[in-house]
Amino acid sequence: MRAVVLNCTLKPSPQPSNTDALAGVVVEALEGHGVEVTTIRLADHDIPPGVESDLGGTDEWPAVRRAVLDAEILVVATPTWVGHPSSIAQRMLERMDAMISETDDDGRPVAYNRVAGVVVTGNEDGAHHVISEIAGGLVDIGFTIPPQAWTYWNRGPGPGPEYSSTDEGHEWSRSTGRAMAQNLVGVARALAAAPLGPPAS
Template identity: 30%
Template sequence: MGIKVLGINASPRKYGNTAKLLEIALKAAKYEGADVERVDLYDYRIEPCIGCLCDDERCCRYPCVIDDDMRILLDKVLSSDALIIATPIYWYGPSGVLKNFIDRLTCLEHMIFIEGKCWAEGKVAGFIAVGNDTGAIQVIAYMMSVLNSFGIAIPPWALAYYTKSGDVLSDERALLDAANVGRTVVLTARALKSLDVKQWYVTDYRSMLPNWCSEIQQLTEKLRESEWSKRKDLVTKLLPRQHDLS
């Protein structure tokens, strides 16, 4: 089953540690049988998002209304099964160009309000953060939470980071972490493809929600009645005598 992985370098240095770890991840992905492609975001003109969905939700859709190189990148994302995003750490966050890139992906996510499905849903992503400073986990957590909100799957061992000075190619642990990012995105993308799920986020539960809410309300009221007497005794001991909790 063919898998295509798009590697995204969000560093201005094509030769730096961020790019090196991304290349390790892509080599591992290729070893696992994927077709790989790398893009360097600083080679593209990516304008900031203008938040047109706040004017009218119908305005935020693919293709994005802004006429720049992001249209090329959006098509590359759509034709890929998995993304590996590598960024330097800039003040506890990703590089500015990556923030613009992620913001502009909103036109794919917002298709859920136009056609009922996010166009990025079901893809897979892995993450790399590099910088001689703290903030790696914050950067990765940001990327994970945003992309998962697009319906993009996050595999096991989907992160690698390097926060030291010197050449990352001499750090075996960081290299192994990056290689496993490449491996797991391919394995996960292949597994998800085999499931042949047409849509991950569904509204089929809408008719069931009233009954579920009623059942939960009844259950929690019973639990409150049984638990409150115990909690009331405890709180009464802690509060001054003049407080009445009945």
């Protein structure tokens, strides 16, 4: 089984990413379940705005899309900025919009029979709102969202330290991340055994 983590931090490599640090907990847990995990930091790639799967030219989204569709599990990891997902996360959803009308050989939307979860970091509150925005978009695109398929860390209302600069609240975020990985794998295995068919007409 394979998983792809799309890190939607605004920081290109090799800058340290708090979002990557928390996503690493989920990656480690997934690997503990025998899942092969690939992490892609979208800020490192040329992904122009649009709602098509391939905009041509230097567009690197087609390779990201292929990685997502070659996996059974998708994890979207994003920081919180002004109470919302990062602009890169929003762009990712916009580029995935094309998947809604793309079908596989059996007539199913291409995202069907894949599960997805969300990782959120931020030193202010708003994580549940961000999780809802990302998860809602992924459901529209065709992904299955298992129960408690998320983890987050934030310090609470008001500015404060970042995830990597404090140990505050880490154990809760880690245990929730491990539960998230377990649920993603469980539902992915269930869908592999009994896949969804094409939508009823």
